[in-house]
Amino acid sequence: MDALALLESMMLIRAFEEALMRRPDHGFQLLSSGEEAVAVGTCAALTSDDTLLSSGRSIGPALARGLEPGPVMAELLGRTAGPCRGRGGRGHLAQPSAGYFGAHAVVGGNLTIAAGVALAWQAEGRPGVVACIFGDGACGSGALHEAMNVAALWKLPLLLVCDNNGWSVSTPRAEALAPERLSDLAAPFRMPSATVDGMDVVAVRDAALALAAHVRSGAGPAFLECVSERFATHSTATRETRPQAEMAAILARCPIRRHAARLEAEGTLTEALRAGLERDVADTVADALRYAESAPFPDVADALRDVV
Amino acid sequence: MDALALLESMMLIRAFEEALMRRPDHGFQLLSSGEEAVAVGTCAALTSDDTLLSSGRSIGPALARGLEPGPVMAELLGRTAGPCRGRGGRGHLAQPSAGYFGAHAVVGGNLTIAAGVALAWQAEGRPGVVACIFGDGACGSGALHEAMNVAALWKLPLLLVCDNNGWSVSTPRAEALAPERLSDLAAPFRMPSATVDGMDVVAVRDAALALAAHVRSGAGPAFLECVSERFATHSTATRETRPQAEMAAILARCPIRRHAARLEAEGTLTEALRAGLERDVADTVADALRYAESAPFPDVADALRDVV
Amino acid sequence: MSSETTPPVSKLFFAEAIARALHEAMSRDPRVIVLGQDVGRYGGPYREFSGLHAAFGGRRVRDTPVAEASMVGLGVGAAAAGLRPVVSITYMDFLLLGLDPLVNYGAKLRYKTGGQLGAPVVVKTTAGARGQGVAHSQCIESWLVGVPGLKVVAPSTPADAWGLMHAALQEDGPVVYVDHKRLFPTAGELARDAVPVPIGRAVVRRRGADVTIATHSYMCRVADSAADRLAALGVACEIVDLRTLAPLDVDTVCESAARTGALVTLEEGQLACGIGAEVAYRVREKTGTMRVARVGALPAPVSSNPVLEAASVPGPDEVVEAVRGLLRP
Amino acid sequence: MSSETTPPVSKLFFAEAIARALHEAMSRDPRVIVLGQDVGRYGGPYREFSGLHAAFGGRRVRDTPVAEASMVGLGVGAAAAGLRPVVSITYMDFLLLGLDPLVNYGAKLRYKTGGQLGAPVVVKTTAGARGQGVAHSQCIESWLVGVPGLKVVAPSTPADAWGLMHAALQEDGPVVYVDHKRLFPTAGELARDAVPVPIGRAVVRRRGADVTIATHSYMCRVADSAADRLAALGVACEIVDLRTLAPLDVDTVCESAARTGALVTLEEGQLACGIGAEVAYRVREKTGTMRVARVGALPAPVSSNPVLEAASVPGPDEVVEAVRGLLRP
Numbered sequence A, B: 001m002d003a004l005a006l007l008e009s010m011m012l013i014r015a016f017e018e019a020l021m022r023r024p025d026h027g028f029q030l031l032s033s034g035e036e037a038v039a040v041g042t043c044a045a046l047t048s049d050d051t052l053l054s055s056g057r058s059i060g061p062a063l064a065r066g067l068e069p070g071p072v073m074a075e076l077l078g079r080t081a082g083p084c085r086g087r088g089g090r091g092h093l094a095q096p097s098a099g100y101f102g103a104h105a106v107v108g109g110n111l112t113i114a115a116g117v118a119l120a121w122q123a124e125g126r127p128g129v130v131a132c133i134f135g136d137g138a139c140g141s142g143a144l145h146e147a148m149n150v151a152a153l154w155k156l157p158l159l160l161v162c163d164n165n166g167w168s169v170s171t172p173r174a175e176a177l178a179p180e181r182l183s184d185l186a187a188p189f190r191m192p193s194a195t196v197d198g199m200d201v202v203a204v205r206d207a208a209l210a211l212a213a214h215v216r217s218g219a220g221p222a223f224l225e226c227v228s229e230r231f232a233t234h235s236t237a238t239r240e241t242r243p244q245a246e247m248a249a250i251l252a253r254c255p256i257r258r259h260a261a262r263l264e265a266e267g268t269l270t271e272a273l274r275a276g277l278e279r280d281v282a283d284t285v286a287d288a289l290r291y292a293e294s295a296p297f298p299d300v301a302d303a304l305r306d307v308v
Numbered sequence C, D: 001m002s003s004e005t006t007p008p009v010s011k012l013f014f015a016e017a018i019a020r021a022l023h024e025a026m027s028r029d030p031r032v033i034v035l036g037q038d039v040g041r042y043g044g045p046y047r048e049f050s051g052l053h054a055a056f057g058g059r060r061v062r063d064t065p066v067a068e069a070s071m072v073g074l075g076v077g078a079a080a081a082g083l084r085p086v087v088s089i090t091y092m093d094f095l096l097l098g099l100d101p102l103v104n105y106g107a108k109l110r111y112k113t114g115g116q117l118g119a120p121v122v123v124k125t126t127a128g129a130r131g132q133g134v135a136h137s138q139c140i141e142s143w144l145v146g147v148p149g150l151k152v153v154a155p156s157t158p159a160d161a162w163g164l165m166h167a168a169l170q171e172d173g174p175v176v177y178v179d180h181k182r183l184f185p186t187a188g189e190l191a192r193d194a195v196p197v198p199i200g201r202a203v204v205r206r207r208g209a210d211v212t213i214a215t216h217s218y219m220c221r222v223a224d225s226a227a228d229r230l231a232a233l234g235v236a237c238e239i240v241d242l243r244t245l246a247p248l249d250v251d252t253v254c255e256s257a258a259r260t261g262a263l264v265t266l267e268e269g270q271l272a273c274g275i276g277a278e279v280a281y282r283v284r285e286k287t288g289t290m291r292v293a294r295v296g297a298l299p300a301p302v303s304s305n306p307v308l309e310a311a312s313v314p315g316p317d318e319v320v321e322a323v324r325g326l327l328r329p
């Protein structure tokens, strides 16, 4: 994925979320704003052979993975035109046919599932990588340990990507996790790991490419920690606990502005180009909203469909 | 605990288990034979301020901790004179008043419990160390990760002792656990750790003393891995999978003979002294058996006692 | 001047009632501590721990990692060693991660040690649907009811939230305290001289001669709405709030059902092997034959989708229909 | 010479029946793999995986770490991605460690993805008491029965062990396959032309006109012993083996109970919110009034102590007593 595409992908996520937030009918959402570079950089290292799993903070990962914004919007607004027919919602968004095995809203819950997907792929001799994005919070859970151990033992094609935004709801990472760097957790299992600046999409992509290459080679799992910032509250239904002054500094670290500035400095991005991207993204989001709005809510009888 | 006491403690465990094995009525047992040095060396580092938890392989830990052999035998034979009134049995042997908080037969199940005991002691300002002996098998469980993280974060007075006998039933440790050394698992949590020869009671004791001193100082948890050998089958009800030739080499590593040989070489142990210890131990075991036999089985009505 | 200046009751919200009970218990008993995600400065996802961190500090009101297995293990272990921890498991769905220490250790500890140890831990958790989807909406109280050594309480009013928390903290063994997302913002009264609500005692919330509705937690409010509607149709419902699910107060339900001659059980969770099946069995055991209907969730997961969620969990409509079906001659 | 030289049935033990079904399924379908502790060369704690490692190798018959959460997670995830894993959880008590991936993910996967994914995993686990104590003896089938999206089977004979394993491996979603420690060494017959046992179909094991005993798993044998004793007293028992607990075949129980006019439910697990409560409810729902008694464990943990274990789980005595109590005029 080239540098402009990285920018556009991040811009799309931001614009999508902003549009979603303007609606009164989204229930509540866990936004990826601020963390776009983690999703986009990771997905830039994935091919159509690969699949992605994520936590319930799913908008960034889903869009970065290339899901159509319209169906994603429909899913988040509870419409049947969503890939899960509007029943998965933010926490359980999934479109395996598009390389997104899905979100799972149980913290840490997708880690052993992802290892299982990787096991199936290994058994079937498929070439792909199974990538799983999870938060720093999930690093406290035993599931990470169990998944890392078995993935390392069995050399599963699993790329673990920790989107360390420094918070689990109101709890700072330092008060929840003893390791100095979260990627240190991979060391006992003798898997390659890296900690990168999660606000720098190029750094994320390059590290993800390197680690994915290791995984792709059949040598087993790898662990990538991306240190990021959460721009919004934990969810749109939760209170902000960070002081305003701190928030200003956090928002100043915007991964989109940072990447755009780099491209401008390099001469890759012009004002016109940027305006064009902004228009494209806005159009895409507007289309997505129209697509979603035109779709119905599920029927009551749907409540008993696809149970077993 | 002096060197002779270490020897006697190990001899007692061995003789106790041999006597128990001669009985037809023990149900089935998980023996500590071969692993005496781990239990005895660990307990030699504990004081009456401390408490011990263990896995279901409980005979060595219980006797090494100084529980009366009579009640222990009674417990294992299902008699009401056991500390748990004969209802805990091998898997759940406990006598907190004697510094043995207890066994728990769920693999890894005592790890977070031990952390909880350590939390209570910290909250109450008690000086002691909470030691938890668990098998290599338990190192695959997420509970270890969760317990280490929180113990490190909160500086809990927890000494984790892994009795790595190289097997989980029929599964060799190398096929179940990816780390090179199991003590490597402690590194990300920045707690001191050591791997020692678990067949050398002095090495275990010295390492346990050093790590317990760290824990006692209030600096937080520590991790001790003792590499040992299981002399018997996993339990007396399971099949042996190790070839006979291998078994001969394993049995030759006897921690009791090794320690005795050292003491003989040093001149601390004479033939007469050793014969005396053997007699004492045999008498103790015979008394324990008599004590247990003289006690009744529980009454049927006991089945509804102490439920809530 | 006179004592009448202090009103005999105070008004408070459900979430406040929990915080108040904990504040009182923690003031009185240094062994009470709170462990949970975001229970500290944040005050809990529903502000139900509000003020405790400020009052008692970070060592007695501890934010934990997102690691429910260890949270329950820590609570059970600390309880066995002498504390009286309250462990907050945000949603009951996540309690699945902590069932091993709770069920395999805590609930059996007194029994297996022959009375040497017990684990007086309160596991406070939140059940029920409110737009949060398949893994954040479940009601699995019925599982816990069959675990010997566990007690289970489920308040439906602020007064009971307060009274059952106090009672739970006085138990010798583990108690699971189940509240509900939709109850936190509800208000009610608490008498100044209130005493703990005895564990194992149901209460009749509404009197009526025609049918008994036995229910608990948020479904008490659903039952009440249904009863209002039925009253308009000339049917008088008696509502028994079970309050404690283990032990279950069958006598109170039996007395009521014997009076009305008909019993509807109502729960938000699944019907199969549920609370209703148990209540129905035990009532019939005592009363002989009894007309019974049960109402619960559709046999399906609970989606965050508003249409599907509303369809899958019971509301007043389903209760009205069940009552009318039962009373139809 | 003639086809009669091949006997139409073979005799085999329960443990062998499981291994045989797996061997056949693995030969036919490369997607079937086995994951579990000591399932490889060792052949399983009860030899129920005997021969599979030799036949299919270590990549299809994998020993796992002692880490039930990941074992179930791996199985569910691999199932969702196209395999048909059989995950062996040695004892049902340890399934508590794996309930999050099973219940919060696997059981809800088809629903939450709108049919895009499913998780055809078979979680095979062993319930019941046989001298192993409080955390190795539990029967928690009733919990699973109330989980939408899960099926639960519990064979009592080698033929059903074979037939239900085959059926489970043909499902589109997760199935929990519950066997019992005391069944492995029991023997039985399997027809050469046997076909999978349909999931959701109970079977009448013994005919009798006086009372219906509805039960499952090892308790079928206990029921049979009780029936022998009762026959000597002139009481003819009909025994319905439920075989599948979810979905539950209520019709077969109803037909039998309608014939006999009396129903005793029998389970080794706890009564509260148990299988018996559900069966009783649903039978009465269909048959109107029905005399019912239920038999299950004492409300206490199950000790490894032989005296206490025998006292706490039901045996023929309790069944005989329940039947006589029920039939007493």
Ligand SMILES: Cc1ncc(C[n+]2csc(CCOP(=O)(O)OP(=O)(O)O)c2C)c(N)n1
Binding pocket: A055, A057, A105, A106, A107, A108, A134, A135, A136, A137, A138, A139, A165, A166, A167, A168, A169, A234, C037, C066, C067, C068, C090, C094, C097
């Ligand atoms: C097992 C579990 N426990 C608790 C929760 C409630 N919860 C939802 S998101 C969240 C924070 C997770 O933090 P992190 O993993 O860092 O992800 P982030 O929200 O920062 O993206 C929590 C505690 C949950 N969903 N699952």
Ligand SMILES: Cc1ncc(C[n+]2csc(CCOP(=O)(O)OP(=O)(O)O)c2C)c(N)n1
Binding pocket: B055, B057, B105, B106, B107, B108, B134, B135, B136, B137, B138, B139, B165, B166, B167, B168, B169, B230, B234, D037, D066, D068, D090, D094, D097
């Ligand atoms: C959670 C859990 N899973 C499985 C078992 C069955 N089991 C009992 S002991 C054991 C082996 C454990 O190995 P290890 O921890 O190394 O202890 P060792 O037996 O070698 O002392 C197993 C798998 C159990 N008791 N608990």
Ligand SMILES: [Mg+2]
Binding pocket: A135, A136, A137, A163, A164, A165, A166, A167, A168, A169
């Ligand atoms: Mg975070």
Ligand SMILES: [Mg+2]
Binding pocket: B135, B136, B137, B163, B164, B165, B166, B167, B168, B169
């Ligand atoms: Mg071992």
